[in-house]
Amino acid sequence: SFHKSKGQHILKNPLLVDTIVQKSGIKSTDIILEIGPGTGNLTKKLLEAGKSVIAVELDPRMVLELTRRFQGTPFSNQLKVIQGDVLKVDLPYFDICVANIPYQISSPLTFKLLAHRPVFRCAVIMFQREFAMRLVAQPGDNLYCRLSVNTQLLSRISHLLKVGKNNFRPPPKVDSSVVRIEPRKPLPPVNFKEWDGLIRLCFNRKNKTLGSVFRQKSVLSLLEKNYETLQALKGSSEDMAGEMDVSELGDTSEDMSMEIDDRNDDEMEVEEDDDAGGDGSDFKAKIIGILKQGDFEEKRSSKLTQVDFLYLLSLFNKAGIHFS
Numbered sequence: 001s002f003h004k005s006k007g008q009h010i011l012k013n014p015l016l017v018d019t020i021v022q023k024s025g026i027k028s029t030d031i032i033l034e035i036g037p038g039t040g041n042l043t044k045k046l047l048e049a050g051k052s053v054i055a056v057e058l059d060p061r062m063v064l065e066l067t068r069r070f071q072g073t074p075f076s077n078q079l080k081v082i083q084g085d086v087l088k089v090d091l092p093y094f095d096i097c098v099a100n101i102p103y104q105i106s107s108p109l110t111f112k113l114l115a116h117r118p119v120f121r122c123a124v125i126m127f128q129r130e131f132a133m134r135l136v137a138q139p140g141d142n143l144y145c146r147l148s149v150n151t152q153l154l155s156r157i158s159h160l161l162k163v164g165k166n167n168f169r170p171p172p173k174v175d176s177s178v179v180r181i182e183p184r185k186p187l188p189p190v191n192f193k194e195w196d197g198l199i200r201l202c203f204n205r206k207n208k209t210l211g212s213v214f215r216q217k218s219v220l221s222l223l224e225k226n227y228e229t230l231q232a233l234k235g236s237s238e239d240m241a242g243e244m245d246v247s248e249l250g251d252t253s254e255d256m257s258m259e260i261d262d263r264n265d266d267e268m269e270v271e272e273d274d275d276a277g278g279d280g281s282d283f284k285a286k287i288i289g290i291l292k293q294g295d296f297e298e299k300r301s302s303k304l305t306q307v308d309f310l311y312l313l314s315l316f317n318k319a320g321i322h323f324s
C-alpha cells in the first residue's frame with residue numbers, strides 16, 4: 001500500500017526514533033510541526049515529549065490511520081492533523097519542526113521553513129545523505145554549492161546522525177542523515193533576491209575564477225540590462241520631479257567616454273585587447289574593476305565563504321550593479 005511517488009518509507013527502528021526525539025531537544029511547552037507523519041511512529045514520541053503536534057500529511061489514508069491510532073487516547077487532543085501538501089498549505093505557528101520527510105521535497109521544504117514567520121527555534125529533519133552533506137558543506141568541500149551558501153546564510157546547520165537504509169520499510173535506495181537547522185536571529189541584512197542572483201551566477205561555474213565567470217557574454221549582458229533598466233528608472237523619476245540631479249551629469253560623462261572608445265575601436269582591435277571593440281566594453285571594465293577592487297578576480301566560488309560573498313555583493317551594489 002506504499003506509494004513510491006509519495007516517498008513513503010516508514011521508520012521501523014524504535015531506537016532510532018527515540019534518538020531523533022532526544023537529539024531534537026524538545027521542551028514540554030513546545031508546539032511541534034511534523035511533516036509526513038505516515039503511520040505515526042515518530043508522532044507518538046513527539047506527543048510524549050512536547051505540548052502538542054501539528055502534523056501535515058498528504059495521503060488521506062495515512063491521515064485516517066493516524067487519527068485512528070490516537071483516537072480515544074490522552075494524546076488525541078494534543079494532535080492536529082492537516083491533510084494536504086506541505087508545500088502548499090499555510091503553516092501555523094510552531095516552536096520546532098521534527099520530520100522524516102519524502103526526499104523529493106527536500107529543497108523547497110527547507111526554503112519554505114526558512115521563510116516561515118515568526119521564526120521557529122529549530123528543525124530536525126531526515127534528508128537523503130547527499131542532500132544533508134550539501135547543507136553542511138564548507139568552502140573547499142566537494143559538495144559546497146548554491147544550496148550550502150543559501151541555507152547557511154539563513155541558518156546554522158549541523159549534522160546529527162547517519163541513518164542506514166535498513167531502518168526504513170520499505171528501504172529507500174539511498175542512505176539518510178538527520179540534520180539540525182537553526183534559523184539565524186537576526187538574519188544578515190541583505191536583499192535575498194540579490195544575494196541569490198549573485199550566488200546563482202557564481203556557482204554556475206563554481207571552479208572557474210570569478211574573472212572568467214563575469215567575462216561571459218551572457219552574464220555581462222544580463223547585468224548590463226539590469227543596470228540600464230535601473231538607470232532608466234532613476235532618470236524617469238527624476239524627470240517627473242522636474243529637477244536635474246548631479247547623478248544625471250554622471251550619466252552624461254559616461255556617454256561621452258563611450259564615444260571616445262568607439263573612435264578608438266580600430267586601433268584597439270589591432271592590439272587585440274580583450275576589452276576592445278564591440279558594445280559593452282566599458283561595462284565589462286566596470287565589472288572587472290569591481291572584482292579587482294575586492295581582490296576577487298582570481299578567486300573561485302568553490303573556496304569563498306559567506307562573508308566573502310556578502311562583501312562581493314556590497315561592492316557590486318555600491319557600484320550600481322544589481323542581480324535581480
Ligand code: SAM
Nearest residue numbers: 009010011036037038057058059085086100102
Ligand atoms: N514520518 C513517517 C515515519 O517516519 O515513519 C513517514 C515518513 S515517509 C518518508 C513520508 C511521509 O510524507 C509519507 O507518509 C507521505 O505520505 C507523506 N508525504 C509525501 N509528500 C508529502 C507532501 N507533499 N506533504 C505532506 N506529506 C507528504
